[in-house]
Amino acid sequence: MSLSADYYDGKTARRIAVVLLPVADTIVLSGEGVERAVPLSQVRISERLGSAPRLISFDDGAQAEVRDHAGFDVWLAAVGHRERSVDLLQRSWLAAGLSMLLVAMAVFAGYRWGLPLMAEKISAHMPDIVVRRMSDHVLDLLDGQILKDSELAVGRQQKISNEFAALAGDEYVGARVQLLFRASPRLGANALALPDGRIVLLDELVELADNDEQILAVLGHELGHVHYRHNLHALVQGAAISAVLAWWIGDFSSVIAAAPAAVLQARYSQGLESEADAFAALLLEAHGLSPELLAQMLEKLQAAAGKTKTKGSKAASAQTAEEKSAKQDRDDDDRWTPYLSTHPAADERILALRQAR
């Protein structure tokens, strides 16, 4: 029982037909002008990769190519070579099924727990100067595109600033947090938090509120985003998701890699919104105000969005706009909506605020 193979001496590309003999622990081959006997330990036998030819590589660069897989298996047994364990794994459909399960579990766990944890760690350690630069950049962009100067009287601005300073306390105001006034017909009633702690309050929101306490409730919510560094989380998570997707699909088609990132990322901001709501509720209560104020404000925002929607003027959605819940479809009870939307249904948040007490 011998096995035929193609032999190449590593010096020329000449093909020599040879015969491999079944001798224990030794590679013995012979053919036209070639006689070799080499201990098994001194050659490398390539692992099985589907139907590709198997290779026996010698130290001097010579190699033998074998295409008869069944014959090679018998010959290998006679010589005493043992296949590596990965070989069995790579051939078995069971191993393939288990691998799929493992990959699915790892993807889910990484997305559900690993990514938020990583984002938290990275954003907590991001140098202040980097955060400040990024925020400057975002604000410059917004100022050039969708934000206009505030038309509120200076006295009114001062009053809100003072009230906000009293609410936030020394821990935040001055060092990191700063209140900026802008107007934006395109964004409507809204407030946004920049990564470095600056909070932008829009005139439209001031006009929508019945009283200053309601404005403070929304600012408390934004302060929650600042406190937990939510903007940075979202940024880091977004970068990580696009990197993973690019790796998975990207080498194949980079066009489709970009699209799902936005959808997947939306899932996170819900948890972040609820966290900011809870922070605002605590802050309001600590100052003798009721979390009910934020619930009222959310209802007003929802109603305002409903009106603009029927008018058909869709508000432009900037990534940094925090109060997107205002644009939420209220009648949508579909279980999937919370996963596809930037905010949990506003109703849920209102309910949570009212139950918290």
Add this chain to the structure above:
Amino acid sequence: MESETQSTSPPSDPAIALAPPPAGPEQFRFTGDGGEYFRIWIVNIALTILTLGIYSAWAKVRRLQYFYRHTEVAGASFDYHGKPLAILYGRIVALALVLVYQASNHISIAAAFVGLVVLCVVLPWLLRNALRFRMRYSSYRGLRFSFRASNADAYATFLPFGLFALVFLGLSAWAFNGELARDPDAMDKSKSIAFAAGAGLVGLIYMALVPLLYQRLKQFQHGKAWFGQTPFSFSAAPRPFYAIYGRAALMMVGILVLIFALMILAAMLGKAVGQSAAVFVLIAPIYLLAFVALGAYVAARLGNLVWNSTMLGQHRFESTLAMKPLMWIQISNVLLVLLTVGLYLPWAMVRLARYRAENLSLIPAAPLEDFLSSSEGDVGAVGEETLDMFDFDIGL
């Protein structure tokens, strides 16, 4: 396809196998199978996850070996010998580079500019090392390939393009850091027009340089490669590259005009029905299809041009890629990969590899058996890994 077993005589009579093969065209063939590769692929991904990514270097070697060993020409297959540890080391360096570059993009335009300057200086060196590594560890019939370009060659070829990219970005940086972005209304009218014209001109020149860059890249890649002691040569001038890109650009203009006309039509229709979404539903597939078709056209024509202009010693290559089959493979691959959450990927890769191999032939001028081997020392794998992560295509 099935006549894959020994084409030569029984081994007891090796003299017949020694007879010089006929000097007719030798078609490349790819004998891999999707289901077979799927099992290897998914097991390697699982092992990569279990080892927190470390195994990915081994998985990469296995992937390349699968594709090399299943590619045959003239009765013998290719092989890949890359060392996983060298690749792992390259991956770590590459990851660090990508992270720094990404971070620099997030800080400010000035930092991104510095990042790009560094990248421009490093990239030619990386490219040359990547090609050297890839060729050095590829073999056919026991003979290694090699890539014999010096760093000076790499810089002379690519640095001018890098400098141009820097000028391009420098202009943009000036625009965005200057008054333009901050307050477009307050900006001097004449100045803004001058800037728009300048930026537009630079952008056009930049686009006009792409065919030349691609020709230079292929000239570098194919022209400096060796098989054993036999050099490859590359003879295509920039002109035919411009012809292909030019035709593609004209087709793109045509498609855009058509889509624009369709959009107007659909908008009128949509208004009548009262559904603005109808416009998007109607236009989007046409738009995507048109661009996949255009991509397939460019890929097929460029592939043919590059291989038909490449020689190994006095032996020619012949490439017969066509737009329609390539387009069909690409569209169905994309759809199936999306539908199966990526699980179809191994089949997709095998299909593409098979089509490309079956449309490439070696046309020998003399018996193939006369090549002498040469030997060369090891090179690090850093270059190759970095290019992988920056998404450069360096197909053999």
